[in-house]
Amino acid sequence: MEQPGPSDRTWSLILSGTTDVVSRSxxxxxxxxxAWHWLPGTGEIARETAEDVLLLVSEVVANACLHGGGPRALVLDCSAERLRIEVTDGNPAPPVRVPAHGPGDRGQPGGHGLLIVERLARDWGSEPGVDGKRVWCEVPCPPGIRVPG
Known part of the structure; x- marks a missing residue:
């Protein structure tokens, strides 16, 4: 179920019980x-930041699939200062960054999700919930976008 918030500032997507959650997200x-005019054609900085946002969404949702028992919801909250991405899942354990692979393991897949989040996001973290956790990350809003009211 997709739902923009009443002010169009907060958008929520329920993911429990759905398939292909990364693509849907x-x-x-x-x-x-x-809707917030980050895409299309809103300037190079906005487009690059938008691509970073799409990658961040993919990473936190995929991590919830792999380590959190599946994502329950995705929330995007945009203000004049930042865009916050939140994904909830049913595993109360906080995310753990996997140590870098050794020199002989460079071809090994996986373990890079949080490294990508750390590199692209201004800040990130997790918060325990009643029956799971919320993983969040934030990116600064580029200049010249429409700030949701």
């Missing part, structure tokens, strides 16, 4: 970014 985020 990216499509949902792309719709929100378009």
């Amino acid at each position: 990216r499509d949902f985020a792309r719709q929100a970014l378009t």
Whole structure:
């Protein structure tokens, strides 16, 4: 269920019981970014930041699939200062960054999700919930976008 908030500032997507959650989440985020005028054609900084947002959404949703028992919801909250991405899941354990692979393991997949989040996000973290956790990350809003009211 997709739902922009009453002010169009907060968009929520329920993911429990759905399939293809990473693609659905990216499509949902792309719709929100378009509504907020980050996409298309809003300047190079906004487009680059929007691509970072789509990658961040993919990473936190995929991590919830792999380590959190599946994502329950995706929330995008946009203010004049920042865009906050939140994903809830049913595992109360906080995310753990996997140590870098050794020199002989460079071809090994996985373990890079939080490294990508750390690199692209201004800040990130997790908060325990009643029956799971919320993983969040934030990116600064580029200049010249429409700030949701």
